[in-house]
Amino acid sequence: MQFHRSGHVDHFARDNLPPAKQWPVIDLAKAGLSYPERLNAVTELVDAHVAAGRGERTAIIGDHLNWNYAALAERINRIANVLTRDLGMVPGHRVLLRAANTPMMVAAYLAVIKAGGVVVATMPMLRAKELVYPLRKARIALALSDHRLLDELQSAQAQAPELTRIVAFGAGDSELERLMAQPGYERFEPVDTASDDVCLIGFTSGTTGEPKGTMHFQRDLLVICDCYGAKVLKAEPDDRFVGSAPLAFTFGLGGMVLFPFRIGATAVLPDKTGPADLIDAIERHKASVIFTAPTAYRAMLDKLDGRDISSLRICVSAGETLPKPVFDAWQAKTALPLMDGIGATEMLHIFIAAPREAIRPGSTGIPVPGYEAIILDTEGQEAPDGTPGRLAVRGPIGCRYLADPRQAVYVQNGWNVTGDTYIRDADGYFWYQARSDDMIVSSGYNIAGPEVESSLLAHPDVMECGVVGAPCPERGQIVKAYVVLREGVAGDAAFAKALQDHVKATIAPYKYPRAIEFVPALPKTASGKLQRFALRQIARGEG
Structure with a gap:
């Protein structure tokens, strides 16, 4: 594997990339992409706009x-100076970030990269025991944290001796802000990093077990903008982006930072990002592009009456499979199609999606230009x-796990094998069936849990649901549904029977859930993804 000369002083990241023989095929030329050998992504995402006279364009709108x-560029420079002059960070050091999607979180994220560091962003909801793993795995000595989220991080520090310094931000007199105010900190020369220097370690959300650290290069931040962003999303500089996914979830990083900043557009970052809060932000700030999950779109539907969301023009759904009933209901209510897409932390962002003019409801879409996908x-x-x-994909980005034997499972014969079961039709569109380990085999029938979930979600009284296989001595497995109902609806035997009949009437009868359990909530990851493995454990009597 031929690398460019690294700009890192600490070579931990490059030293812990997978062996060359375990890498997927990564082809920039086939995607029509070319980046210089020396590249610091923040120069392209922020500084280039200032240099071109666009410094007065709005970058971030907060509450x-x-x-x-x-102004954003200056804050990035000030934080970068604090990192290198006051906190001892050298290029290649990993820096943990802990905050919600605040403007300071964005500035800190980009400052670490501009200073040649490696960002490890974490979900705000993670507890101490969940923070210990990335701290130790990535050998992180420095953390920047919102002052409101210090407790769990400080508890984790007791179990992760690698972490020697925590610096708070977000309050007017927090340590980071005090250090930033020093004279002479308003300018910072970007570190001379290589385009293939690691700048981000994204830990997976743990839907399938222990998180994996995925390693991404400086150039990768631009790749997703120049492929999905430019050729599928097709947003414009006057667009305003809003969304709910945390920046630690690379779906949120792309949607709320990279895509808008690549084109000089605006990120709207409200303090709260629940469904009602997103509607408020769209109405108040005239947001035109939204990135969120199917469950949020479904929850927003009941809250749209009397609200003005006419500024919206692009609606992106990812993070979970998009049920067709949600697509249909959203389009009927707003006249806007939902742009479905599948991505992976391993691939940084979306690699299959259809542009708005080519959407086929129920299909995830077609490979993003520059990517190939097969079954x-x-x-x-x-x-x-x-x-x-099994879905396999390759393109200008590929999986590179941080010192993890599961690299050999995810990458096979040069392809990234995502763990999803799909069907490709004759027109090249891809249709999601299930996670490969979510297929339910009952009396010899293969049943995709998400298809049953989609049928259940078409019932007006079902808010959320998760479908898994439960052990059965006669059938091997039966289909079991865990269902969250609308408030005020009784989850009794009569209603369970009504739901079973509803499913039988909408999909093949053998797929109906033979067991239904009504629950107040479903187990989810910090990024909001349904943890079907947790439901399977419950169904096996292990939860």
Whole structure:
């Protein structure tokens, strides 16, 4: 593997990349991409706008502030100076970030990268025991944290001796802000990093077990903008982006930072991002592009009456499969199609999606320009169209786990094998079936849990649901549904029977849930993804 000369002083990240033989095929030329050998992504995302005379354009709108690109650039420079002059960070050091999607979180994120560091962002909801793993795995000595989220991080520090310094921000007199105010800190020369220097370690959300650290290069931050952003999303500089996904979830990083900043657009970052809060932000700030999950779109539907969201023009759904009933209901209510997409932390962002003019409801879409996708059969060979199999993808970005033997599972014969079961049709559109380990085999039938979930969600009284296989001595497994109902609806035997009949009337009767359990909430990751493995444990009597 040929690397450019690293700009890192601490070589931990490059030293812990997978062996060359375990890498996927990564082809920039086929995607029509070319980046210089020396590249610091923040120069392109922020500084270039200031240099081109666009510094007065609005970069970030918060609940109580507006920063233009010049103001954002100065804050990034001040934090970068604090990191290198006061906190001892050298290029290649990993820095843990802990905050909600605040303007300061964005500035800190980009400052670490501009200073040649490696960002490890964490979900605000993580507890101490969940923070210990990335701290130790990535050997992190320095953390920047919102002052409101210090308790769990300080508790984690007791179990992670690698972490020697925590610096708070977010209050007017927090340590980071005090250090930033020093004279002469308003300018900072970006570190001379290589385009293939690691700048981000994104830990997976743990839907399938212990999180994995995915390593991404400086150039990768631009790749997703120049492929999905430019050729599928097709936003414009006057757009305003809003969303709910945390920046630690790379879906949120792309949607709320990278895509808008690449084109000089605006990120709207409200303090709260629940469904009602997103509607408020759209109405108040005239947001035009939204990135959120299917469950949020469904929850917003009941709250739209009397609200003005006419500024919206692009609605992106990812993070979980998009049920067709949610697509149909949103389009009927707003006249806007939902742009579905599948991405992965391993691939940084979305690699299959259809542009708005080519959406087929119920399909995830087609490969993003620059990417290839195929379906593999049980022998690892390409399956014919119309046959379900494992989704495999390759392109200008690929999986590189941080010192993890699971690299050899995710990457096979140069392809990134995502763990999803799909069907490709004759027109090249991909149709999601299930996570490969979520297929339910009952009396010889293969049943995709998400298909049953989609049928249940079409019932007006079902808010959320999760469907898994439960052990059965006669059938091997039965389909079991865990259902969250609308407030005021009684979850009794009669209603369970009504739901079963509803499913039988909408999909093949053998797929109906033979067991239904009504629950107040579903187990989810910090990024809001349903943890079906947790439901499977409950169904097996292990939860």
